Amino acid sequence: xxxxxxxxxxxxxxxxxxxxxxxxxxxxxxxxxxxxxxxxxxxxxxxxxxxxxxxxxxxxxxxxxxxxxxxxxxxxxxxxxxxxxxxxxxxxxxxxxxxxxxxxxxxxxxxxxxxxxxxxxxxxxxxxxxxxxxxxxxxxxxxxxxxxxxxxxxxxxxxxxxxxxxxxxxxxxxxxxxxxxxxxxxxxxxxxxxxxxxxxxxxxxxxxxxxxxxxxxxxxxxxxxxxxxxxxxxxxxxxxxxxxxxxxxxxxxxxxxxxxxxxxxxxxxxxxxxxxxxxxxxxxxxxxxxxxxxxxxxxxxxxxxxxxxxxxxxxxxxxxxxxxxxxxxxxxxxxxxxxxxxxxxxxxxxxxxxxxxxxxxxxxxxxxxxxxxxxxxxxxxxxxxxxxxxxxxxxxxxxxxxxxxxxxxxxxxxxxxxxxxxxxxxxxxxxxxxxxxxxxxxxxxx
Amino acid sequence: xxxxxxxxxxxxxxxxxxxxxxxxxxxxxxxxxxxxxxxxxxxxxxxxxxxxxxxxxxxxxxxxxxxxxxxxxxxxxxxxxxxxxxxxxxxxxxxxxxxxxxxxxxxxxxxxxxxxxxxxxxxxxxxxxxxxxxxxxxxxxxxxxxxxxxxxxxxxxxxxxxxxxxxxxxxxxxxxxxxxxxxxxxxxxxxxxxxxxxxxxxxxxxxxxxxxxxxxxxxxxxxxxxxxxxxxxxxxxxxxxxxxxxxxxxxxxxxxxxxxxxxxxxxxxxxxxxxxxxxxxxxxxxxxxxxxxxxxxxxxxxxxxxxxxxxxxxxx
Numbered sequence: 001x002x003x004x005x006x007x008x009x010x011x012x013x014x015x016x017x018x019x020x021x022x023x024x025x026x027x028x029x030x031x032x033x034x035x036x037x038x039x040x041x042x043x044x045x046x047x048x049x050x051x052x053x054x055x056x057x058x059x060x061x062x063x064x065x066x067x068x069x070x071x072x073x074x075x076x077x078x079x080x081x082x083x084x085x086x087x088x089x090x091x092x093x094x095x096x097x098x099x100x101x102x103x104x105x106x107x108x109x110x111x112x113x114x115x116x117x118x119x120x121x122x123x124x125x126x127x128x129x130x131x132x133x134x135x136x137x138x139x140x141x142x143x144x145x146x147x148x149x150x151x152x153x154x155x156x157x158x159x160x161x162x163x164x165x166x167x168x169x170x171x172x173x174x175x176x177x178x179x180x181x182x183x184x185x186x187x188x189x190x191x192x193x194x195x196x197x198x199x200x201x202x203x204x205x206x207x208x209x210x211x212x213x214x215x216x217x218x219x220x221x222x223x224x225x226x227x228x229x230x231x232x233x234x235x236x237x238x239x240x241x242x243x244x245x246x247x248x249x250x251x252x253x254x255x256x257x258x259x260x261x262x263x264x265x266x267x268x269x270x271x272x273x274x275x276x277x278x279x280x281x282x283x284x285x286x287x288x289x290x291x292x293x294x295x296x297x298x299x300x301x302x303x304x305x306x307x308x309x310x311x312x313x314x315x316x317x318x319x320x321x322x323x324x325x326x327x328x329x330x331x332x333x334x335x336x337x338x339x340x341x342x343x344x345x346x347x348x349x350x351x352x353x354x355x356x357x358x359x360x361x362x363x364x365x366x367x368x369x370x371x372x373x374x375x376x377x378x379x380x381x382x383x384x385x386x387x388x389x390x391x392x393x394x395x396x397x398x399x400x401x402x403x404x405x406x407x408x409x410x411x412x413x414x415x416x417x418x419x420x421x422x423x424x425x426x427x428x429x430x431x432x433x434x435x436x437x438x439x440x441x442x443x444x445x446x
Numbered sequence: 447x448x449x450x451x452x453x454x455x456x457x458x459x460x461x462x463x464x465x466x467x468x469x470x471x472x473x474x475x476x477x478x479x480x481x482x483x484x485x486x487x488x489x490x491x492x493x494x495x496x497x498x499x500x501x502x503x504x505x506x507x508x509x510x511x512x513x514x515x516x517x518x519x520x521x522x523x524x525x526x527x528x529x530x531x532x533x534x535x536x537x538x539x540x541x542x543x544x545x546x547x548x549x550x551x552x553x554x555x556x557x558x559x560x561x562x563x564x565x566x567x568x569x570x571x572x573x574x575x576x577x578x579x580x581x582x583x584x585x586x587x588x589x590x591x592x593x594x595x596x597x598x599x600x601x602x603x604x605x606x607x608x609x610x611x612x613x614x615x616x617x618x619x620x621x622x623x624x625x626x627x628x629x630x631x632x633x634x635x636x637x638x639x640x641x642x643x644x645x646x647x648x649x650x651x652x653x654x655x656x657x658x659x660x661x662x663x664x665x666x667x668x669x670x671x672x673x674x675x676x677x678x679x680x681x682x683x684x685x686x687x688x689x690x691x692x693x694x695x696x697x698x699x700x701x702x703x704x705x706x707x708x709x710x711x712x713x714x715x716x717x718x719x720x721x722x723x724x725x726x727x728x729x730x731x732x733x734x735x736x737x738x739x740x741x742x743x744x745x746x747x748x749x750x751x752x753x754x755x756x757x758x759x760x761x762x
Contacts (some may be wrong), residue, residue: 199543212546223450223759234449234759236602237704 009044009389012154016042019150040143041437046151047386047399047419051446057120057128057403058413060312063303065116065405068135068290070306071299072112076103076286081305087298095295097288099251101258105275107284108181109409113291114246114282115141115174116405120313122384129316129381131400133299135291136283137248140418140438141404142206145170145213147440148416163445167416170404171213174246177408178214182243183277185229190243192216193233195224197249197265207248216246221253226269231279244280251285293342293376294320317379321372330377331368334361337377338428339368352428354380383428386439388421398422400430401441415443447547449759452606454544456757458537458556459610462590465533467618468520469583471498474652475516476576491516497618497625498528517576522567530583534563537590549597552590559586584654602703605696609752612696616689617745622652623676624738646672653684673734674726686741687721693748694718700756708755713748717741 004012020042049057074080075092076099082089092098117138119131148167152159175192182190196207198220211218223233224242232239247254253263258271273279289295297318303311319326319337330337339351351364368375385396403417419439420430430436471494491511495501500519503526508515521530538560541553548556566574566582591611598604646667650656653676662681663671677686694714701707729737755761 199539204542205545208545217448217451218546219448220450223448234761236447236449236452236606236756236761237706238761 006393012044013389016044016150016154019153020146041423042147042150043388043421043423043437043439044151044154045387045389045394046440046442047401047421048442048444050444054415054443056126056312058415060128061116061118061120061403061405061413062411063307063309063312064118064130064133064299065113065407065411067299067302067306068116068133069110069112069407071302072135072284072287072290073106073110074306075289076105076112081302084305086301086305087295091292091294091298092289095289095292097251097286097292099286099289101271102275102284102286108183108277108280111181111407112284112287114177114181114284114407116407117402118313118405120401120403121316121381121399122401123381124384128313130296130299130313131316132293132296133291134402135287136250138402138404139203139206139248140402140420141170142209143438144404144414144416144418144441145209147418147438151440162442165415165443165445167414170414171210173406173412173414174210175214175216177406177410177412178244178246178280178282180408180410181280181282183280185277186243191241192244192246193219193224193242195219195221195245195247195249197253201248203248210246221249221263221265221267224267224270226267226273229273229276229278231267231270231273242279244282246282251288254281254285293318293340294322297376316381319377321368321375321377326377327368327372330375331365334365336380338380339364339375339377342374342376350429352380355426355428380428386419386421388423388439390423390425395425397425398428398430399439416441447602449757449761451544451547452603453753453757454540455547455603455606456610456752458540458544459594459607460614461533461537461540462556462587463611463614463618464528465530465537465583466587467614467622468498468528468530468533469580469587470652470654472517472520472576473580474648475513476580477648477651493625494520497622499621500526500528518571521579530579531563531567534559534583534586547603549593549599551593551597555586555590555593559590562586602700605700605703606756608696609693612689612692613745613749613752615684616686616693617742619653619676619684619686619689620738620741620745622649623673624735624742649676655682655684658682670726670730673729677729677737678721678724678726687718690714690718690721708751710748710751710755713744713751717744717748 071081075082079089079092081087082092113135115138117134117140119134120128121131122128144167158164178192179190192214193216194207194211194214196204196218198204201207208218217223217233219233219242224231224245225234225239226232227239231242231245233242249265252260253265255266255268255270256263257268259266270279270281271285274281274285297315297320300311300315303309319330321327321330330339333353334351335353335356337351337353339353341349351360353361383398383400386399387394388397390397399419399421401417401419403413406412406414419441421437421439422428422430422435423437424435427435475491475494491513492501495504495511495516498520504511504516504519507523507525508519519526519529523529524532524535526532527536534556538556541548541556545553562582566579594604594607598607646669647656649672650659650667655675659667659671659675662675662679665671675682675685679685680687680691682688694711697711697714701711
């Protein structure tokens, strides 16, 4: 790729963009907002992992996904980790994402988060850090699949010459994962649906793409209703029972009777059916309490507590402004730190100290002083870079990685993920709303 | 399939057919505008607005029918729900919602039409020739239709798409016929005159059927032949009987696949039975306008039954 003439590269780039637009991938990654018809820049230079690197990552990712699920079952059950004093009760029970409506309920197979998206950065040959966990509805997996399709179409020779592990089994594995958590009451082949907020949602393309690959119906709240002990969908032949709902809407919109009463997106009565075991919801309502940025600090503790293992993936050291000592340190060192809102996402509401002006830093100082509990801070990591095509040729750019770990009866991980790249020189922010792009992610076979 | 999905499919085809009709109306208009502006031909534009059911909306926005305004209104105007731009946008939006029920070829055809439409909208009007715009619409409508026929699974979704096409087409044929007969020729002495013949020829042109008509009938153009061609001739692709037979065919497939018969099948069968047994003479005896009004009413009832029996989501 390094030796590719500039004209050929430009031609290939145009070809890739045309392919993207034709197939209609023009959505923003969840929570990042933006024009739904906008194209996310695609960088043709793949990001490569060796088999050895991947096997280490894989073990770490699976370990973390297991611990997060164990934590969720625990905090909606007996709360052993809190009784043991390993995590403050306030952080869990006082958390906005803690759903009192599901306390005492254990979802099928004890799984709350069926798709765990773990955002990982690399700082050295052996050093991987977790930036954050996404236990609710991590998006972007359609990019992982489509980036690969496009690369294979454009550079078949590279795939012939290198032993690149395929990712296209993801949809089948996801379907199997969802089927494996069907409710005990379901004694037939389960009917699975994907619940979307609708076609105005920025990730709608991904929803319809996944539903299509899995061969399941793509439904909106209005297509479902509750009657008796079950959830039904409205079809041209009359009501059809639904067993598993892969939802891509937030907890608050699932059931107006249980959560947000003004929601038009949800299904009235859904939570009653769920709690009586008539339907499975993936991810389970309440899973969000595990991916909070303040709870994040304690994930290594969860690994030790539930699995009795040492964590294979490290957390980025984090200062919690809610703690007086931490807060003082953060305020004294704002110029060197990255400050994030506890509930923020998409690279908004975030301060990158070394890249910020005095005014921006002072603005954050005021914000943190006013509401310290709402902020955490992390050191600026020396993030690894990957060769990337830019206007001048090839240049190093910072990247992160989001693999998608599937948790059902078994735990499963496709060799690959979504690599996001900060296209601006020196930028550390990979979010598409902030000038980020995507790359294909290659995991080489042994 | 999901009722909402079926509803989206049904409307994709209705909108595409409607866009096609709007373009055909424009073509007729443009042809007439090339003729010396003899007295009486001007009102042609008004009749076109009547036929597309947009006369009231146009009058409210622009007042008198002026060719350029009518072109804008029928082609680009988003305030006009029956304009080419509105219909193609709505069809593509419906398709986007049900991507999973379409093949990539069908989606590609609809999406390409939409993307090109956006380019047309950005092009200065002085650079757009009406005849090219009309060709553009009929070409894309045909590409969508072709992609559906060539690539789509012959399942219930295919039936809903076709029912939408036939329902819209039959309704449009009836309206166009009605406008010509009733709006333009209120006084009976004009029937059979030179003007009358000219109007009928225009009608054939609007349906893209001028040559087909002459192949089928030969000789002079008469009101009876035209009525037969557009109402009772099963060879004519846009005749009422062709459309109603098409609906019956796809409704029958639905009832077979679902193992149940609904009110829609009964209504469509009754409409077909009447068209199969009636004659042009009987239609003229009843009054062409009366007959067509009745047909338009029955189409509407059938549309409501489709909604009730398949598309609304309240099916039991």
